[in-house]
Amino acid sequence: MIELKSPSERDGLIEAGRIVAEVLVLLQEAVRPGLATRELDRLAEAEIRRRGAEPVFKGYQAHPSQPAYPASVCVSVNDEVVHGIPGSRRLNPGDLVSLDLGARIQGMVGDAAVSVFCEAPPSDTAARLLEVTARSLAAGIAAAVAGGHIGDIGAAVSGVVEPAGFSVVRDFVGHGVGRAMHEDPQVPNYGVAGRGPLIKPGMALAIEPMVNIGDRRVAVRDDGWTVVTADQSLSCHFEHSVFIDPDGTRVLTRLAESGSNAVQSANG
Ligand code: MF3
Numbered sequence: 001m002i003e004l005k006s007p008s009e010r011d012g013l014i015e016a017g018r019i020v021a022e023v024l025v026l027l028q029e030a031v032r033p034g035l036a037t038r039e040l041d042r043l044a045e046a047e048i049r050r051r052g053a054e055p056v057f058k059g060y061q062a063h064p065s066q067p068a069y070p071a072s073v074c075v076s077v078n079d080e081v082v083h084g085i086p087g088s089r090r091l092n093p094g095d096l097v098s099l100d101l102g103a104r105i106q107g108m109v110g111d112a113a114v115s116v117f118c119e120a121p122p123s124d125t126a127a128r129l130l131e132v133t134a135r136s137l138a139a140g141i142a143a144a145v146a147g148g149h150i151g152d153i154g155a156a157v158s159g160v161v162e163p164a165g166f167s168v169v170r171d172f173v174g175h176g177v178g179r180a181m182h183e184d185p186q187v188p189n190y191g192v193a194g195r196g197p198l199i200k201p202g203m204a205l206a207i208e209p210m211v212n213i214g215d216r217r218v219a220v221r222d223d224g225w226t227v228v229t230a231d232q233s234l235s236c237h238f239e240h241s242v243f244i245d246p247d248g249t250r251v252l253t254r255l256a257e258s259g260s261n262a263v264q265s266a267n268g
């Protein structure tokens with residue numbers, strides 16, 4: 001069942017989205033060679049709590065047989081697609097780092113991700129991967145309008161990614177967002193325009209393309225969380241939470257006046 005949010009739930013989503021956006025800017029600015037990824041987790045948790053919110057990812061289990069996710073932010077480097085666990089790994093120049101963050105305030109969740117290079121991209125193809133993934137998210141958001149269908153979003157995302165010669169991950173998808181991080185509907189990054197649930201005012205959706213340079217297939221590491229590309233090719237991830245208003249779609253996790261690069265490039 002796809003929930004339509006009340007006005008006060010909408011207010012909470014706006015607040016949660018703003019907090020996620022603010023903290024993501026701080027995290028991406030902290031990325032530098034030599035930094036241990038657990039430092040990003042410390043910063044994420046402290047900055048979420050300082051804003052009166054709570055981390056959503058910490059302690060999360062998708063199903064009872066899965067270990068609880070141990071951190072407040074997912075840090076997924078290079079061939080790691082999503083759900084990388086921060087730890088003692090140190091960042092190197094040229095690493096492609098996905099930062100995925102969730103926060104809850106007033107009972108409502110914000111969920112967003114941004115990818116950045118540590119210093120500079122290691123190759124033109126890597127730089128193009130980030131640019132194409134950001135542009136695919138912008139296309140997905142543009143397709144997420146009242147009166148459209150969920151399939152429009154995936155068709156728009158893959159319509160940017162596949163002509164560029166990259167592949168869209170299918171084993172993980174976007175989702176509705178609200179009191180819970182994962183609500184109906186699933187929001188695949190592939191699909192057929194005009195298919196799937198009708199998009200209605202009051203829906204909140206997390207749109208999150210995961211794009212690989214190589215094959216779309218992925219595997220999960222022994223830690224039970226970290227998703228990696230099967231062929232070890234580079235992978236990139238951007239995510240925004242959006243709210244469907246009758247007169248347009250509001251990007252909840254975008255800062256109006258962000259001074260930083262990658263967040264804006266996600267927005268086209
Ligand atoms: N944006 C991710 C998702 O929607 C974040 C989940 S990380 C988790 O799946 F650890 F909390 F699962």
Ligand code: CO
Nearest residue numbers: 111206208239
């Ligand atoms: Co998400």
